[in-house]
Amino acid sequence: MGDCTKHLKTLKDNSVDLIITSPPYADQRKDTYGGISTHEYVDWFLPISKELLRVLKPTGTFILNIKEKVQNGERSTYVMELILEMKKQGWLWTEEFIWHKKNSYPGKWPNRFRDAWERLLQFNKNKKFNMYQEEVMIPTGDWAKSRLKKLSETDKKRDNSKVKSGFGKNISNWIDREYAYPTNVLHLATECNNKSHSAAFPESLPEWFIKLFTKEGDTVLDPFMGSGTTNIVAQRLYRNSIGIDIMPEYYNMVKSELSQYKLLLCEQNAVYGNENSNHQSGDNLCGTEYKQVPPKPYRQAKRAKTKNNT
Amino acid sequence: MGDCTKHLKTLKDNSVDLIITSPPYADQRKDTYGGISTHEYVDWFLPISKELLRVLKPTGTFILNIKEKVQNGERSTYVMELILEMKKQGWLWTEEFIWHKKNSYPGKWPNRFRDAWERLLQFNKNKKFNMYQEEVMIPTGDWAKSRLKKLSETDKKRDNSKVKSGFGKNISNWIDREYAYPTNVLHLATECNNKSHSAAFPESLPEWFIKLFTKEGDTVLDPFMGSGTTNIVAQRLYRNSIGIDIMPEYYNMVKSELSQYKLLLCEQNAVYGNENSNHQSGDNLCGTEYKQVPPKPYRQAKRAKTKNNT
DNA sequence: GTTCCGCATGAATCGATAG
DNA sequence: ACTATCGATTCATGCGGAA
Numbered sequence: 001m002g003d004c005t006k007h008l009k010t011l012k013d014n015s016v017d018l019i020i021t022s023p024p025y026a027d028q029r030k031d032t033y034g035g036i037s038t039h040e041y042v043d044w045f046l047p048i049s050k051e052l053l054r055v056l057k058p059t060g061t062f063i064l065n066i067k068e069k070v071q072n073g074e075r076s077t078y079v080m081e082l083i084l085e086m087k088k089q090g091w092l093w094t095e096e097f098i099w100h101k102k103n104s105y106p107g108k109w110p111n112r113f114r115d116a117w118e119r120l121l122q123f124n125k126n127k128k129f130n131m132y133q134e135e136v137m138i139p140t141g142d143w144a145k146s147r148l149k150k151l152s153e154t155d156k157k158r159d160n161s162k163v164k165s166g167f168g169k170n171i172s173n174w175i176d177r178e179y180a181y182p183t184n185v186l187h188l189a190t191e192c193n194n195k196s197h198s199a200a201f202p203e204s205l206p207e208w209f210i211k212l213f214t215k216e217g218d219t220v221l222d223p224f225m226g227s228g229t230t231n232i233v234a235q236r237l238y239r240n241s242i243g244i245d246i247m248p249e250y251y252n253m254v255k256s257e258l259s260q261y262k263l264l265l266c267e268q269n270a271v272y273g274n275e276n277s278n279h280q281s282g283d284n285l286c287g288t289e290y291k292q293v294p295p296k297p298y299r300q301a302k303r304a305k306t307k308n309n310t
Numbered sequence: 311m312g313d314c315t316k317h318l319k320t321l322k323d324n325s326v327d328l329i330i331t332s333p334p335y336a337d338q339r340k341d342t343y344g345g346i347s348t349h350e351y352v353d354w355f356l357p358i359s360k361e362l363l364r365v366l367k368p369t370g371t372f373i374l375n376i377k378e379k380v381q382n383g384e385r386s387t388y389v390m391e392l393i394l395e396m397k398k399q400g401w402l403w404t405e406e407f408i409w410h411k412k413n414s415y416p417g418k419w420p421n422r423f424r425d426a427w428e429r430l431l432q433f434n435k436n437k438k439f440n441m442y443q444e445e446v447m448i449p450t451g452d453w454a455k456s457r458l459k460k461l462s463e464t465d466k467k468r469d470n471s472k473v474k475s476g477f478g479k480n481i482s483n484w485i486d487r488e489y490a491y492p493t494n495v496l497h498l499a500t501e502c503n504n505k506s507h508s509a510a511f512p513e514s515l516p517e518w519f520i521k522l523f524t525k526e527g528d529t530v531l532d533p534f535m536g537s538g539t540t541n542i543v544a545q546r547l548y549r550n551s552i553g554i555d556i557m558p559e560y561y562n563m564v565k566s567e568l569s570q571y572k573l574l575l576c577e578q579n580a581v582y583g584n585e586n587s588n589h590q591s592g593d594n595l596c597g598t599e600y601k602q603v604p605p606k607p608y609r610q611a612k613r614a615k616t617k618n619n620t
Numbered sequence: 621g622t623t624c625c626g627c628a629t630g631a632a633t634c635g636a637t638a639g
Numbered sequence: 640a641c642t643a644t645c646g647a648t649t650c651a652t653g654c655g656g657a658a
Contacts, residue, residue, distance in 0.1 A: 070634095074404060077394060080393065083387065093387070100410060104651085105631080112404075117493075117494065127383040181424070182423055451651060451652095490649085
């Protein structure tokens, strides 16, 4: 059983601002990862979460993407048990975001609909933590509806050329004006990428949390790097990033992909390579850590909107 | 502490096809209900769920609408503990639906976004249970896009009057053809009801589950009737319904509302009135049970679609 | 250079079949 | 009986090739 605790131990206490990861789900990805059974799952994860608690800054946040599978016609309970055990470790279970996957896996069964959501569990060390809500504001909820309504209304009243120009103008108007804070439900589609690796989640997902919980120059950690989506997004947003994965292929792939960015804007300080593992064979631990100098003027996008919420 | 176990005991074993309810949340609505603390919540609910297990048919389903509150900056864990305990009682935790509330309660906090979702926990007695999936099918995802696309195309080619008629024809085509099964994420708006009861339970929510898990003539139970939304919807859909509530005002309100329906299509068999309670004062148990004869031809809407999926 | 159709492909789940 | 493997089911998305 590969575990990333060994590599995590090399990281300093209170050094990470955001941990965001999507560990292998129980009995899933058996070919690439070990394939942890639902029974073992909590015991397998607790040593890792203990290390994560150590390396996270007191103001930092841990986002855990997970979903229990169906077993014997029932939803498994290992996620709930994990939450309860992590609280005993000292974690605060601050919030549960919902990732509503627009394109979920198809299929039909006599007693069940398609599973179209996953948990995004937020854990913290302290009640006080950094949160930059203005960075993830979204266009007002009326926007989409208004657009459709306007479209059909103008269709009835005007000819085509007028519709098109008026439509464009209105759009830009709305974009400039109405922003609101989001909720704890995220509505994103999974990415159908043609790459060799199936990306765990779309880039917009880590992007949202990185913007929300870190500022430029902060450090983001993904202990189950996979294809490195989190790290790539972190680089793009001028955050330092650390990635760990037990699969060497992923390690090399991400390294080559990140090096493109490195040329543009990163400065690589350290790469933890394939150490001699005293585990069983095929169990190499790999890790990457990119340090980067933030660009000159910290881009502090202030979109401070004090809307009239009566 | 008012409990509805007393009234539940008067119901026969294996007599209910669907239980759907939204119990008072912990530490909420303290003025109307007893105000159960998060600490007591599981112990308070378990005797009730035990009775519900008894009265539910083996093929029946129990839908529990609940959401843990924030306490001391953390999400409480009583819902998870309740699930674990109910499994020990013999319940199967089959599925967790998400109710995505489009227009959630407004507000802003420094460390938290608006809560826009609630849990709809599905419990069953057996792995085999009744589920009528065809009754809740929804238009295919392409539907909206196709409609808009077609709309704009016809706009280009035809004048308005022709567009309207052609549009209608096409729509009906699509409606007949393009249906898909829904997922386990429900996307409904909360109702802005001006009623005296605080529960914001849109009618479409119980309607969805009643259609999905019962057929006409079946029996629906809501042990926390409140304003009676579930019962009213059940009547409208030609299902028998039983409602229980400890608040006499609600009882009377629902009774008057349901009597309108009664005139139209129901036949009232029994009403459990204000019994002499040997609890502390202000703790009356009230209940309503409506029996109704289903209309002559059972409306067996068969939308059996054997599409040509090569 | 657009638009459109066809196709492959998923953090899936059930039921049957085989050891 | 109990576990492992396989086929069937199903739909949003993005890609490539074609008009």
